[in-house]
Amino acid sequence: MKDTVEPYVTDDGRTIGGVLMDMRNITLRFGGVEAIKDISFDIREGEIRAIIGPNGAGKSSMLNVISGFYNPQEGEVWFRGEKRPQMRPYQVARLGIARTFQNIALFEGMTVLDNIMTGRLTHMKSGMFWQALWAGRAEKEEVENREKVERIIDFLEIQAIRKTPVGRLPYGLKKRVELARALAAEPKLLLLDEPMAGMNVEEKEDMSRFILDVNDEFGTTIALIEHDMGVVMDLSDRVVVMDYGRKIGDGTPDEVRGNQEVIDAYLGVAHD
Amino acid sequence: MLYREAGDFKTSYHADNQTFPIKFDRIGFWITMAIAFLVIPFVINDYWANAIFVPFLIYAIAAIGLNILTGYCGQVSLGTGGFMAVGAYACYKLMTAFPDVSIVIHIILAGGITAAVGAAFGLPSLRIKGFYLAVATLAAQFFLVWLFNKVSWFYNYSASGQINAPERFVAGVAVTGPNTAPWAQYMICLVFLTVCALIARNLTRGTVGRSWMAIRDMDIAAEIIGVNPLKAKLTAFAVSSFFVGISGALFFSVYLGAVEVGEAFGIQKSFLVLFMIIIGGLGSIFGCFAGAAFLVLLPVALKVLGVDVLGWPTDLVAHLNLVIVGALIMFFLIKEPHGLAQLWRLAKEKLRLWPFPY
Numbered sequence: 060m061k062d063t064v065e066p067y068v069t070d071d072g073r074t075i076g077g078v079l080m081d082m083r084n085i086t087l088r089f090g091g092v093e094a095i096k097d098i099s100f101d102i103r104e105g106e107i108r109a110i111i112g113p114n115g116a117g118k119s120s121m122l123n124v125i126s127g128f129y130n131p132q133e134g135e136v137w138f139r140g141e142k143r144p145q146m147r148p149y150q151v152a153r154l155g156i157a158r159t160f161q162n163i164a165l166f167e168g169m170t171v172l173d174n175i176m177t178g179r180l181t182h183m184k185s186g187m188f189w190q191a192l193w194a195g196r197a198e199k200e201e202v203e204n205r206e207k208v209e210r211i212i213d214f215l216e217i218q219a220i221r222k223t224p225v226g227r228l229p230y231g232l233k234k235r236v237e238l239a240r241a242l243a244a245e246p247k248l249l250l251l252d253e254p255m256a257g258m259n260v261e262e263k264e265d266m267s268r269f270i271l272d273v274n275d276e277f278g279t280t281i282a283l284i285e286h287d288m289g290v291v292m293d294l295s296d297r298v299v300v301m302d303y304g305r306k307i308g309d310g311t312p313d314e315v316r317g318n319q320e321v322i323d324a325y326l327g328v329a330h331d
Numbered sequence: 332m333l334y335r336e337a338g339d340f341k342t343s344y345h346a347d348n349q350t351f352p353i354k355f356d357r358i359g360f361w362i363t364m365a366i367a368f369l370v371i372p373f374v375i376n377d378y379w380a381n382a383i384f385v386p387f388l389i390y391a392i393a394a395i396g397l398n399i400l401t402g403y404c405g406q407v408s409l410g411t412g413g414f415m416a417v418g419a420y421a422c423y424k425l426m427t428a429f430p431d432v433s434i435v436i437h438i439i440l441a442g443g444i445t446a447a448v449g450a451a452f453g454l455p456s457l458r459i460k461g462f463y464l465a466v467a468t469l470a471a472q473f474f475l476v477w478l479f480n481k482v483s484w485f486y487n488y489s490a491s492g493q494i495n496a497p498e499r500f501v502a503g504v505a506v507t508g509p510n511t512a513p514w515a516q517y518m519i520c521l522v523f524l525t526v527c528a529l530i531a532r533n534l535t536r537g538t539v540g541r542s543w544m545a546i547r548d549m550d551i552a553a554e555i556i557g558v559n560p561l562k563a564k565l566t567a568f569a570v571s572s573f574f575v576g577i578s579g580a581l582f583f584s585v586y587l588g589a590v591e592v593g594e595a596f597g598i599q600k601s602f603l604v605l606f607m608i609i610i611g612g613l614g615s616i617f618g619c620f621a622g623a624a625f626l627v628l629l630p631v632a633l634k635v636l637g638v639d640v641l642g643w644p645t646d647l648v649a650h651l652n653l654v655i656v657g658a659l660i661m662f663f664l665i666k667e668p669h670g671l672a673q674l675w676r677l678a679k680e681k682l683r684l685w686p687f688p689y
Binding site for chain 1: 343344345347348530533534536537538539541542544545547548549551552553554555556557558559560566570614
């Protein structure tokens, strides 16, 4: 299944399209440390792609390469059929890639609404002159984008905390607001760095539901890092397994589960 | 219970976006505006204008400028005095070079020139932040003051090294020079402050303001969301310096009339404006007014109370003023970093539930 680029339909009726993002032979070094060693994988349109692996495997570094935060020393990043040149993160954001962070990175001093509105920044083009006057294009744009943001607020059921400063919110809600902020950009590719870290079972269920709904309703392609194996296996269409910066497995959850190298990495292997 | 939100529903995003979403606030705002524009100009005298109102209005503009940079964009600056000097000297050079052009245009242009200078001195902010940036802006402060002292072109080669504002008129009324009526000084400052405050408010509630605040709260996340840090920081420096430049121009031309740069725009001025926004409230336009009013009124009030009423010596009262300001800065930094504006917000929140808080 992996080698074909033909669209196919999953068991639950979603269409998985062609290759959206293609990582080719990525190598990333920090001084003498190789965080990522010659890894290739692709993310197809409409799928939920998981990256898993033990701590320090290089998963977050991989996400940082995708979002432009790190530039790999070797390898190419292809996005929507084009090779992506070296870019600053804000330029990557304009291509339609949004992400959330492992440790919540919300703007604590701003309200929930302002945080999510900031997510729409890449869609707002009015100049400073009109904004200073709060007239013309700027005013219209503000209202239009507010409507889109309100749709996301409804979708994630955070209407009640719209005007609350983010600093006052509990952890679980912050995670949800961060997802809302990323969604507000209407990304083609959404990167989630441990969306369920530190959550209880109920919150995890909620978050899983939101991730599936996002994928289903907006057709957003999702790449996520997660430690909870149950969640990963249930949610994702395909899984990449990393260990010590290498890729040790790639395929459907079932394939990965049966992979001896993956089992060794997770359970350890006897040395004799 | 006049002040309430209950029943004040919004049916459009336009209405929800307005500056004063609560009806009572709107009424309060218009009443304040009416008093400021229609009552005070007719009753103001020389003492009230020079001791309280004109410095308050001018410092409020400077505080808005610094608050945009420090309170909204999170970039600490100790160069406010230097940038005010740029505004003052730009205004002076324009006034003497083009005597036929309106002073209003000169003041705005002086703001523009200061914006360019501010953006240039903002360049280090792309690499350094926090304490180190503060030191870099401190360098700007000393460099600018030195420049205006050293290069005599800036003060038209006058023997005293001072700059003196020539007499200029707006609509036939003198606003600078020795024959200016107190109400004219007051009005021109008030108009500039009103426009500056509205612009600042509009910028901070829109896209530009959100990118500034995003940079302030978490610059890495801001960049990943699509904020260009270069653009956000430099626009913050430019807009901030624009306001500071206007306040410097007014301070020189309308308020003092004659300026010696080290005295009028020294490092103390930078600290004074910084204290205003710390006491008033970082990241709040209302805080700029509160802080400016507080620090302008405090010495006056102390003088009236200490010297006139209690008969203390003048120097004791002046020192007492310094002690109180210092203690207040510490108090606010520890207890309420968002200043008077936050105290006001909290009071409103309490009042909303009063007298049944549970």
